Amino acid sequence: MASVGLLFVGAVLFINGVMLLGWVDAKSAAPMNFFVGGLQIITPTYLIFTANGDTDVILAASGLYLFSFTYLYVALNLTLNLDGTGLGYFCLFVFISALVFSWLNFTRFADPGFGVIWLYWAFLWLLFFLLLGLKQEQLGRYTGAVCAIQGWVTGWLPALLLLTGAYDALTGTLAVVLAVFGVVVFGALFPLLGRRRSGGAVAASDPAVPA
Template identity: 35%
Template sequence: MFGLILIYVGLVLINNGLAGVIGFDKKATAVLNLICGCIIFFFNVVSAVLLVTSGAQSTSFFGPAVGFLFAITYFFLFANTVFSLDVRPFGYFCLFVCINALIAAYLDKANLYALLIWIAWAFFWFLGFVECSLNKSLGKFSSYVAIAEGIFTGWLPGLLILLGLWSW
């Protein structure tokens, strides 16, 4: 399931990044944010249900917990775009997710690639905090980071997992 989720993480990051670089209407990204958020949410619910029914230890739920943070990110982006909400709460949410991503990086420290991916995601969420809550414009930098992270932390790892060429 994780490879499938990563494909959609990559897709939405690339799309959101292109919106910032090319300059098309961000409302055009809202639908894809909603769709990807729903897909990610669904598969994390399935994962959590499988863990519950198997009698897994509470530590096993960290994966779905951070997975839900991804889904909420895309739901939040959808709502902010469609309803023109104040983005400061989203920025503080990004800081919270950044901290959790750093914890995940520490937990995945034995897997160098997973560690680097979590650090990259933490960095990107930190950029969200800087731009949205601190109101510091980073120009198109965040958009370029979104595209790069979409390719190298989402789409390609997801594809490699689905093809059986890499395991997280």
């Protein structure tokens, strides 16, 4: 069940990313955030209630609420035109939590693939904290590109591997490939999209972040 939810996490990350890139109108992205936010409440709740006291299952499922509350927060911001500062500081909380879940996957769960994937998500939530909480608007397009790419490599790809039963045999390889890919691609994109434009102003064409 969690694998199905992960597939749609990929979808909403992609939609939110292209929204920040200015390819999708902000309010038109709200429904997908509501859909996936709701799904990511149902999924961990079901897993916890059917865990029969298995602390590892409960621990793993608890991390899914970080996603659901983020997406619902984004959806409400877009729908009600709220200021994004509160969401930004919530993303700081999630960033720190994601680092802990990454460490748990490397150690307690012996799952290096999701250890690296949680590091990806921690990086993304850190970018949202900088963008929304600290108002670093020059990071808008870079954050959008990172978010859209992560939709495919941290949601769609591992979900399909899990759903087809291929993930366990590939988790080590996936960890190495994603680690190299993230450093190279996100590092290369930053000089192109992540720096303030000449004159210190953000271009008028830059998309508005949820605010």
